[in-house]
Amino acid sequence: MTASTVTLTARPDFSHIETWVFDLDNTLYPARCNLFAQVDERMGAFISEFLKVDLAEARRIQKLYYVEHGTTLNGLMKEHGMQPDDFLAYVHDIDVSMVDPAPELGKAIDRLKGRKVILTNGSLGHARNVTERLGISGHFDAVYDIAALGFEPKPRATAYDRFLALSGTEPMRAAIFEDIARNLEVPHMLGMTTVWVRPGPPPGPDASIARHERLSHEGADGPHVHHVTDDLRTFLEAL
Template sequence: MQPFLSSIDTWIFDLDLTLYGPEANIMAQVRDRIALFVERYFQIGSDEAHVVRHTYWKKYGTTLGGLMAEHQLEPHGYLDFVHDVDMSLLQPAAGLRALIEALPGRKLIFTNADAPYAERVLAARGLDNLFEDIFDIHRMKHMPKPTPASYDALCAELAIDPSGALFVEDSAHNLAPAKALGMTTIWVNYDAETDSSDTEHFVDHEIADLTEWLSAIHSLESTT
């Protein structure tokens, strides 16, 4: 593993399933809230609502994208509803905070969620007031990752030189546009059985745990 700290000046983190693990069950709650919103919006049954949710997600990248494109939905109320989830399973992560805090340079969040929800997640994890900025779905003009234009907007608005930036994500396909821009890419792959052979051209490093990996690179740098 090559030293990172001297070559990276901007550390970009995804939020969900990157700054916490799948055991917190947050995303399952969000998916259920999305389906419930769809059920009520269209006055349809639960099973049909999940089909609509999944169909829009596959076609537009998010269910919200489909609702906006095909039904002119106003996004703020939708996001407030689907993000009204129980954060109690998220535990403070003092070790992770210390490791991120010790990284040299800028620390940013790049998320398909909105900033108010991201702030709640960060607070629950004890990671609040740690990141310079949260580049959220509204600032992406509701074009979610992996839409390349949103990566361009992130870099332009926040004056990021991609060659000195590192992006950490749990969704491998979201790393492809970052790699195309010249970022170093880190895939947090919680499923050790997932075949990663088709990601080799845009994933620089595959890890299983963010805290362990950050600890390792800090240790590596201290001995070089």
């Protein structure tokens, strides 16, 4: 299946699935809500204050660490010995009012047989904030955040290994839903069923778009993407 294929009405076989693993941002809510823009701005402000540099330098460091360390947080911890709690609390203190409540998505998740969990590079507080706004927090059995992952972010193999160990998940009986296609590479190798929740059309070469959004599409036509949908709720309702 290629990234141009959108699975909305097909009924793929998920009868073997016992654990349903959902990414949080741009997966459980539409990418057009653009919560990341707020997080991005607050990261720059935190780095500027923490490292005592101007905002331009803070932004350069922020993006450099994202590329070199998988997350800006990981870079700050490794390069500067920063403790993560204050950073996570600050950057995720955002307005989620642009996220619409999603009761129908909640019903679709509730109908899935087995455990439902969230696996996110964000914080536990951020996951609670978003899922409570969506009205779906009660449909998940657990949230595995960046702290639970030992601050090793997806798509690193160590993040998934830690998740599997903590949750007791059997990968051959698990399905994972992600908006960033490359984050499905390791789950595919582990034997998980993968679903790319496409966050909109791929950006053109001249588009002014955040690196995070461009990365969502990189490698999306690879064999690690088993299913594709533009609408998570509709996909789940079709199972």
